[in-house]
Amino acid sequence: MGKPDRLLVRNTFAKLGYIQHLNSDPQKEIQSLLATPMTPGLALESTGEANPRALKEVSQHIELLAAQSRRIVLHDLVDGHFGRRPYGWPEWETVLLIVRLMLKGEVSLLGNGGPLAPQQVWGEISTPARWRTTEIQKRQQIGSGELQKARQLFKDVTGKIAPDGEDAxxxxxxxxxxxxxxxxxxxxxxxxxxxxxxxxVIEESLKLVRKLQATPDSFDAIQLFLKERNALLDLSDHYSDLSHFHGSQKGAWDKLRKAQQDFAPNRPKLDKHADASRALARIDEVLAAKSPYKLIREGEGLIQTVAQINEGFLKEAHQRADSWLEKQIGKVNAELDDLKASPDQRNRSLLPLQNLRQRIATQRSLAHIGQMQEEARDLADAAIDHLHLLAQQAAAKAKADAEKAVIDTGNGSAQAIEEAKTPAPVAPAPVVAPATPVKKRRVIEVQELAGPGYLETQADIEDFMARLRQELEQAIANQERVEIR
Known part of the structure; x- marks a missing residue:
């Protein structure tokens, strides 16, 4: 371009030189600025790359239009005012300047849905066709009176001194x-x-927080902040309660919840004890309260009250169970003694009961302890029945061995006679064949004979005794031993 042409351009576009730095990729620069929005009020015009003279020119023109209450459309500024004489600025350079003003806090951009947050802007201005529906609004300023109210509310809500100035x-x-x-x-x-x-309250608080975060500029944000005064004061109380809970009370809460779970298996028994029932009911109330924070301090005393009573019940139950188990072990031991059982067989017969005794010692459920007592009787029955089977097998073997010895001796073989006198060594038998056959057991369940109802008359008693006598006499007649249950 020759000198006359340059003079013509300079005279025609007298303010073209306000763009001192042409960005190589203004769209990319816009996206970068919007992705990391700067603090409102930051002096973006202080750098040469920001084209401070052009930035001031755009700011003053927008202020003039706003003073005239005119509608400011992005397309009119970019393609109209600043795209013509005396400017002639490239379209995207003008858009970049307006975005800088927005991030500086001087203007707001509005789309069809209202004010745009920085993260929404690029979607509205990414194509020139959308510039006709994007408006620019001179940013409104908070009045000094409202600003002081907002600063006081900030202090009331956060407990911190609020900084001076709208942007801060x-x-x-x-x-x-x-x-x-x-x-x-x-x-x-x-x-x-x-x-x-x-x-x-957490859900309600988050809803309010996100509502405040969604405001696109300081004016709207502070206005909404003041409008939600009562809700924010409630939020502050909730935040204080929850912060203290998770910082200092969570351990006590976990302990109270665990105690409730630990006591649950024995709740039917504990509820019959007046002190335990009251303490458990209070634990339930504390854990179910919507705002339990002032009640949690009661937890330790409540736990101790129930725990002491619960331990007493467990001690009694363990003692009863151990006494019962000792009785069952005694029954098995008596059979083992009668059958002269080998040490190995004694261990095998008693091991299930010994294992059950260890399980009972660590059991914390009263109901399970009762069930284990039933299991102890079943284990004792099984052990005794097995010993009787071994006794029958031993008797049968002794009889067979005796018959075989008679036959071998009758054959007159000197070797057979000698072998009969000195049999080969064998492993000890589990039990020794009894001299007299072991009587079978008959278990008589008295409750079943009594029936489901009550004995209310003399006739009821006589009928019950007659049935019991019949069962007993029948067992004795059958050469059976009777166990009453």
Whole structure:
């Protein structure tokens, strides 16, 4: 371009030189700025790359139009005013300048849905065709009276001194909201498990936090902040309660929940004890309360009350069970002695009962201890029945061996006679064949003979005794031993 042409351009586009730095890729620069929005009020015009003279020119023109209450459309500024004489600025350079003003906090961009947050802007301006529906609005300023109210509310809600100035207060508010969102989010994850309190207020608080975060600029944010004063004061109380709970009370809460679970198996018995029943009911109330934070301190005393009573019940149950188990072991030992059982057989017969005794010693459920007592009797019955089977087998073997010895001796073989006198060594038998056959056992369940009802008359008693006598006499007649249960 020759000198005359340059003079013509300079005279025609007198303000073209305001763009001192042409960005090689303004669209990419816009996306980069929007992805990491700067703090409102930051002096973006201080760098040469920001084209400060052009930035000031755009700012002053928008302020002029706003003072005239005129509608400011992005397309009109880019293709109209600044695309013509005396400017002639490239379209995307003008858009970049307007985005810088938005991030500086001087203007807001509006789409069809209202004010645009930085993360929404690129979707609205990425193609020139959408510039006709994108408007620019001079940012409204908070009045000094409202600003002071907002600063006082910030102090009441957060317990911190609010910074002076609209932009500084807005930045502090956004930082606080971000912290609240993070903390409430962590607490919600725990509360959603159903094991920790506060889910309803956490959900309400997060809803309010995100509503405040969604405001696109400081003016709207502070206005909404003031409007939600009562809700924010409630949120502050909830935040204080939950922060203290998760910081200092969570351990006591976990202990109380575990105690409730530990006492649950014995609840039917504990509920019959007045002190235990009252303490358990209070534990239930504390754990079910929507706001239990002032009640948790009662937990330790409640746990101790129930635990002491529960331990007493367990001690009695263990003693009864051990006495019962000792009786069952005694029954088996008597059979083992009568049958002169080998040491190995004694161990095999008694081992299930000894193992059960160890299990009972560590059992914390009263109902299970009672069930184990039934199991002890069943194990004793099984051991005795097995010993009787071994006794029958030993008797049968002794008889067969005796018959065989008679036959061998009758054959007159000197070798057979000698072998009969000195039999080959064999492993000890589990039991020794009894001199007289072991009588079978008959278990008589007295409850079954008595029937499901009550004995209310003399006739009822005589009828019951007659049935019992019949069972007993029949057992004796059959050469059976009777065990009454």
């Amino acid at each position: 207060l807005y930045a502090a508010l956004q930082s606080t909201l971000k912290g609240w969102e993070s903390d409430f989010g962590q607490w919600r994850a725990l509360a959603q498990s159903g094991q920790y309190p506060g889910l309803d």
